[in-house]
Amino acid sequence: MIRPFVIATLLAAPLAADEAVPAADLLRFTNGNQIDGRFAGMDSGGVVTWTRPDVTTPMPFQREKIRQIVLRNARPLSAMADPCHVTLINGDRIPGKVVAADEDNVTIETTVAGTMVLPREAVAVVAPNPFGGRLLYAGPFDDKGWNLVRSDGPVVEPDPFAGNFRAPLPLPLKLEDEDKDKPSWVHTGASWYSRGGAADAITLDAGLPDRALLRFKLGWRSRPSISVAFHADLQRPEVKEKEGEAEEEQPRLNFGGMQHLPRLFGTGYVINFQTGFVYLQRTWFDDEGQPKAERFRNSNTSVRLPDTGEAVFEIRCDRQQGTITVHIDGEFAVQWNTTDEGARVGDDAKPGRPVTYHGPGSGIGFIAQGNSAPVRISDIIVAEWNGLTDSARSMESDHRDIALLANGTDRFSGRVLAIRGGMAEIDASYGPLKVPMADIAEIHFARDRRRKTNEAPASEIAVHLQPVGRISGTPLASANGRIQLESALAGKIDLDLAPAVILEFQAGGGFLDEWDDEQ
Structure with missing residues (x-):
């Protein structure tokens, strides 16, 4: 008998391994095509020179046809140690x-x-x-350290606590055969893209301290629905079988509990962002290893997000004080105080830490819920938080x-x-x-x-640096690991490309232009 809406055993595998040889560069064209090789420079006329070991002569490309160049698989030769x-x-x-x-x-x-x-x-x-505070992570310039957590089928997204809750539409019990082994998350450039319609998650042990700041930019199409985990331990205990009892069929997921979240993120907290509201859940496993999820109620949970757009989200959490705050585009959105939760005493309670904060881990994670349309996550920052509550x-x-x-x-x-x-x-x-x-x-x-800003010229490109940095200007020339830019604000810049990870030639398109439905 097929079990409806069953989450299969998780398969969490590293997405990238250390490379024995330097990674190749990747040139991505405006029409979606791409080619690997080496960026060999650019002349004053805007012609980019590209080389490959299987091509005897260098290949010239007009910069107008190029969307971006990813250098060394987005890995710098020498990243800067100081984020100032x-x-x-x-x-x-x-x-x-x-x-x-x-x-x-x-x-x-x-x-x-x-x-x-x-x-x-x-x-x-x-x-x-x-x-x-101290910068712990900036990216994702590559997929190193990230894990893809797979499941066998999509998970419904409606929330019964929302004012516009309706019974969910029937969803397929499993992915189509041609998409079964196709991950819903793909890393490209300096972003994660989700094609939606599946329940796969991406996770990272980001080393979140007790007081942590998690910031990211989210781009979406057609009504966003995304869940963000933090202070998660990314662990799933084995289910304890009871003696003398036959194996029971796994029950249908509870729309309010959303027990699939602890299967993906373990014990921690998850914030769910919808078009018009946001809510917080804590996730854990009971003594028998069964997943549990509980919504934390808060009367002030409405947010205004357009059907299509992008925004910068910032989560500030304090494990010792039990507070969780969300800012969207620099404005305060909502705050929770877990000391009011009245929840069970956690086994992971430590001296000096409120036992009502049940986020024992240091991991983060993202999942685009249910039939959500494609989304993009970029500009992720994880840092120590100094306790500043202002927007x-x-x-x-x-x-x-x-x-x-x-x-x-x-x-x-x-x-x-x-x-x-x-x-x-x-x-x-x-x-x-x-x-x-x-x-x-x-x-x-x-x-x-401040000077009034003018619209950037079409000839301008942007150089992205690791871990923090973006410098734009009209390219004059590039050779020997350096590039010369003419900036309207900073004048002529002779820039070392050792800490660079991406050369962005076309920055004026739509926020999801890089998404390829065939990936």
Whole structure:
């Protein structure tokens, strides 16, 4: 007898192994075709030179036909160890240390482009200690460390707690034969793509500490439905069989409990994002090894997400205080306090940690639920969290510079007069201050002193760096592992490609243009 909506035994396998030889580059064309080989440079006319060991002469390609070049399977020759950077008004993030600033210019020392002098009006944020704490993961520039957790069939997505709940439509009991062995998640470029319609998950032991920040960009088509796990142990215990009892048929999944989630993520917390609402669940296994899931109720769970679009989601969780907060595009969305949960006492309780927080692990995971249309996940950041509860938007002011200290609590507003000798000199409302740059997380310059942004020219490309960095400009030439760019904000840049992972030639298309339904 076929069991409806049964999740099969999980198959969690590493998605990539260490390579014995340097990975090849990958050139992806605007029409969806791609070819591997080596990026050999670019001339001033925009012609890209490509080589392959099986082709005797170099191959020229016009840059207008290229979407992106992935260097060395998105693995840098030498990743930068320090995530400090400067954010420009166009969204570029130039990695480096600010060594000087005055009313007109900001000077940074970089390992990728030497010393750069930037107009102050082109700088939006100076981040000597970004992300609120130590950076633990930035990507996904490759699939290393990620696991694909497979299942045999799709899982329904309706939630009975939602106001518009209706009985679910019948779904197939299993995937079609031609799609049975086709994973629903595919890594390409610097993103994960899900084709939807299956219950596969991707997981990563990201090393989440007690106070953690998880940030990612989500792009979606047609009403998003995605679940995000955090502080998950990614473990599944063996089911204990009871003596004298015959094997029972696995029951149909409970739409409220969603017991498939602990099978995918183990014990932890899962936030479910829908088009108009968001809700939190905790997952675990009982003493017999049976999966359990319980929804955490909160009256303020409505969110506004368009049917098609993209947004930056940020989850801030504190295992010791029992708080979980969600921000969407820099704005506060919802918060839960697990000390109000009234849940069972966890076996994993530790001294000094509230026993009502049941997230013992350090893993994260994603699953696109049910018949959800394709989604893209990119720009994932995992970092220690300094406890800052404010939204990113609250750090912006039209008329005043705002300096947030690394302790996550103190801040100063006023006018940053200068940065020199490792100190920021601030004309605050109650007097002049000198604050060590080592104690500052970020400085946000006043909006009314920033230059107005112009639309990027079609000739502009973007270079993505590992672990943090994006530098854009019109390419002038490239050879010997370097590229020269002409930036409207930063002038001429001679950039070392050793920490680069992607050259993005066509950045103006749709947010899911890279998705290939045939993958």
